[in-house]
Amino acid sequence: MRRKWRGTILFAVIMVVMGATVGLRLYDLGETQTTASASSTTTTTSGGTTSGTSTGSTTTGDATATSPSATATPSATPSTAAASATKTITGAVEQNRYGSFQVQVTFSGSTITAVQVLQSPGDRRSQEINQQATPILEQEAIAAQSANIDTVSGATYTSESYMQSLQSAIDQL
Amino acid sequence: MGIPMSIDIRDAGDHRDSADRAFEVLREADRRFSTYRADSEVSAANRGELGPEDFSAPLREVIGIGQRAADASAGAFRIRTAEGLLDLDGVVKGWAAANAAAVLAAGGLHDFCLNAGGDVVVSGAPEGAAGWNVGIRSPAHPATMLTVLTLTDGAVATSGAYERGEHIVDGRTGRPASGLVSATVVAADLTTADVLATAVFALGRDGVEWALAHGARGVLGLTDDGALVGAGDLPFARGAA
Numbered sequence: 001m002r003r004k005w006r007g008t009i010l011f012a013v014i015m016v017v018m019g020a021t022v023g024l025r026l027y028d029l030g031e032t033q034t035t036a037s038a039s040s041t042t043t044t045t046s047g048g049t050t051s052g053t054s055t056g057s058t059t060t061g062d063a064t065a066t067s068p069s070a071t072a073t074p075s076a077t078p079s080t081a082a083a084s085a086t087k088t089i090t091g092a093v094e095q096n097r098y099g100s101f102q103v104q105v106t107f108s109g110s111t112i113t114a115v116q117v118l119q120s121p122g123d124r125r126s127q128e129i130n131q132q133a134t135p136i137l138e139q140e141a142i143a144a145q146s147a148n149i150d151t152v153s154g155a156t157y158t159s160e161s162y163m164q165s166l167q168s169a170i171d172q173l
Numbered sequence: 174m175g176i177p178m179s180i181d182i183r184d185a186g187d188h189r190d191s192a193d194r195a196f197e198v199l200r201e202a203d204r205r206f207s208t209y210r211a212d213s214e215v216s217a218a219n220r221g222e223l224g225p226e227d228f229s230a231p232l233r234e235v236i237g238i239g240q241r242a243a244d245a246s247a248g249a250f251r252i253r254t255a256e257g258l259l260d261l262d263g264v265v266k267g268w269a270a271a272n273a274a275a276v277l278a279a280g281g282l283h284d285f286c287l288n289a290g291g292d293v294v295v296s297g298a299p300e301g302a303a304g305w306n307v308g309i310r311s312p313a314h315p316a317t318m319l320t321v322l323t324l325t326d327g328a329v330a331t332s333g334a335y336e337r338g339e340h341i342v343d344g345r346t347g348r349p350a351s352g353l354v355s356a357t358v359v360a361a362d363l364t365t366a367d368v369l370a371t372a373v374f375a376l377g378r379d380g381v382e383w384a385l386a387h388g389a390r391g392v393l394g395l396t397d398d399g400a401l402v403g404a405g406d407l408p409f410a411r412g413a414a
Contacts, residue, residue: 148410149321150299151181153329153357154291154310 176266176290180277183284183299191280195273199289202269205231206261219258239264242368243344245387249380250372251344263341267292267330267367274328274363293329294363306410309393312355319355319395321410327390328363332356332374343375352377355395359407360388378402 178199182188207213214232217223228236239252239261254260270289274296277285284297286305295305304325308318312333322329332341333355343350356373360366365388373380373392381404384392391405 148306149308149318150305151179151286151288151293151295152291152308152310152318153288153293153331154308154312154333154355 178270178289179287180273181286181288182277182282183297184282188280188282191277191282194280195276195287198273198276199269202231202265202272205229206235206265206269208260208262215259215261235261235264235268238268238364238368242372246344246372246376246380246383248344249350249375250368251342251375255342255347263371264364264368266290267328267363267365270294270367271328271363291331292363292367295324295328296326298325304408309355309357312395319357319393319401322359323408323410324359327359327361328366329357329359330363330366330370331358332370341371341374343377350375350377352397353380353394354397355393356380357393358384358389359391359393359405361390365389 178196180192180195182192204210204212205214208215208219210216214223214229218228218232236252236259239250242250242264243252250263252259252261252264266289270287270292271294273289274285274287274294277287278296282296284299285295287294291310293305293307295307298304304323307322307324307329309320309322309329309331310333311317311319341350342348353374356370358366358370358373360369369384369387369389369392372387373384373389373394376383378394378396381392381394381402385405389405391403391407393401393403393407395401
């Protein structure tokens with residue numbers, strides 16, 4: 001049982017990472033939104049395609065003063081000593097009902113090699129994400145980019161909310 | 174059923190006839206199973222006008238599916254109310270939508286997506302895409318997605334506190350289910366996905382791994398303290414490029 005739970009926690013880590021990835025990759029927003037909230041050194045990651053990953057740029061959204069050890073030394077490239085460049089990207093600050101939340105993800109090529117929490121509700125210290133299950137990322141950005149969603153699993157909508165839903169937009173195509 | 178349903182067919186040609194036939198499957202299920210229709214078979218059964226021996230084959234089938242899920246979940250999933258009345262909502266929608274999708278497939282269609290009130294069946298992919306991108310709705314903010322999954326063949330169902338949550342009871346305790354505010358199940362067919370999503374929600378956190386042993390390919394849950402947990406195969410969408 002305990003081992004199972006541990007597995008779940010580990011998976012939660014992956015979930016968060018993927019959440020960040022989806023947000024960043026799919027919807028071209030990571031950097032822009034980050035600049036709004038924090039950051040000084042920001043380079044563009046031209047969302048979507050990471051195809052030309054060979055630039056080797058290190059992008060650290062150097063989040064606010066509240067995040068201390070945000071020095072995510074991106075040099076921690078793992079085994080893949082291949083030609084893949086290391087890139088660190090700071091996700092948008094996401095608000096959820098517990099507070100704000102922000103992660104920093106390090107890619108080696110297209111592989112995620114490290115994740116660090118820069119802001120987390122109730123705990124302002126930077127922390128390794130795999131120490132605990134993390135709160136959800138509310139990806140408002142994803143909704144804003146709903147054109148990339150073919151359909152939605154989730155609710156038995158009332159007719160009223162359906163009018164506002166993503167699915168209704170799809171139906172009008 | 175009073176729920177929105179949509180069918181998106183990408184095969185070349187005009188397939189309105191197929192779509193009409195699929196919709197008819199859903200309407201027929203509504204006529205037979207709706208507890209909101211006094212003239213439905215389930216309403217008649219609940220008034221005591223029909224005994225189990227009088228039940229139609231579809232009603233028996235749905236009850237059988239629900240009963241197996243109830244047994245497998247140690248009663249957390251249930252198909253009867255506290256008063257002993259049939260409540261097949263946890264089975265019917267997915268079952269009917271799965272049948273509707275089967276009608277599309279039987280008609281020779283390959284690339285389609287059917288959505289019945291948030292229960293999704295996909296086949297193939299839109300032209301040029303890796304699969305269908307299925308957004309998993311956030312329970313707290315309906316316009317936002319928890320994540321997006323890319324699927325080619327399979328089904329996705331989500332049970333959430335925003336949905337019929339107050340009506341999903343942990344049959345083991347008789348009290349509203351707790352632990353999860355959203356449960357999403359990916360499975361080969363929607364009948365399985367829908368039943369399991371409801372069961373996972375009823376079971377709470379333990380349901381996430383439980384479902385993998387009962388036919389789920391992947392399970393995604395959002396806990397009531399805000400953690401996203403998952404198990405199995407969850408094909409997250411990649412970049413739009």
